[in-house]
Amino acid sequence: EIVMTQSPDSLAVSLGERATINCKSSQSVFYSSNSKNYLGWYQQKPGQPPNLLIFWASTRESGVPDRFSGSGSGTDFTLTISSLQAEDVAVYYCQQYYSTPPTFGQGTKVEIK
Amino acid sequence: EVQLLESGGGLAQPGGSLRLSCAASGFTFSSYDMSWVRQAPGKGLEWVSGISGSGGSTYYPDSVKGRFTISRDNSKNTLYLQMSSLRAEDTAVYYCTKGPPWSSWSFDYWGQGTLVTVSS
Numbered sequence: 001e002i003v004m005t006q007s008p009d010s011l012a013v014s015l016g017e018r019a020t021i022n023c024k025s026s027q028s029v030f031y032s033s034n035s036k037n038y039l040g041w042y043q044q045k046p047g048q049p050p051n052l053l054i055f056w057a058s059t060r061e062s063g064v065p066d067r068f069s070g071s072g073s074g075t076d077f078t079l080t081i082s083s084l085q086a087e088d089v090a091v092y093y094c095q096q097y098y099s100t101p102p103t104f105g106q107g108t109k110v111e112i113k
Numbered sequence: 114e115v116q117l118l119e120s121g122g123g124l125a126q127p128g129g130s131l132r133l134s135c136a137a138s139g140f141t142f143s144s145y146d147m148s149w150v151r152q153a154p155g156k157g158l159e160w161v162s163g164i165s166g167s168g169g170s171t172y173y174p175d176s177v178k179g180r181f182t183i184s185r186d187n188s189k190n191t192l193y194l195q196m197s198s199l200r201a202e203d204t205a206v207y208y209c210t211k212g213p214p215w216s217s218w219s220f221d222y223w224g225q226g227t228l229v230t231v232s233s
Contacts, residue, residue: 040219042158049208049224050208052221097217100163101172102148
């Protein structure tokens, strides 16, 4: 089983400032045959189900604002919110879909400073 | 519009059983892999089962293998999760999820969830 570890567990960022969340996998989730990283990011707002933001490590899902971006490859990944808005307050999860069982990071809570 | 509507949650005794259902609409149900993902109160996300579009292949993590059974009825556009030998640690909100066209184990749509509480 691939273990996903996020850092930090929580962070507080001022409105309009950058938020950065890191995700590390216990083994590579890069599939060389198609040059894709099997890594996604989800946002979960209070009282709501998670929502897929990014897949293939850096591809934004339709309708996701471009202030959200994903980067990284292999075992180390980053979700960046370039200019934090009030509606971005949520818990963010990374998830690998490289192998079964698919696994999630423990989550990172983003709050307004 | 894709919609996933779970039902069947509630209170169950330790060692008891419960069957969850998920009514799907807004997409060609039989063409997509589906999964159940759970979230214990105040905790993170855990995938608990997956099934291929045809229903011919099913997948489970060790934590529920032998206790949970996922199935689907493509004629009714409905996904099921039969849970037995329930434990206190199975207490969670259970989400029905749809896999995107490009992967079995990513989740592009989620239902609102149904709460399962295992307690005596």
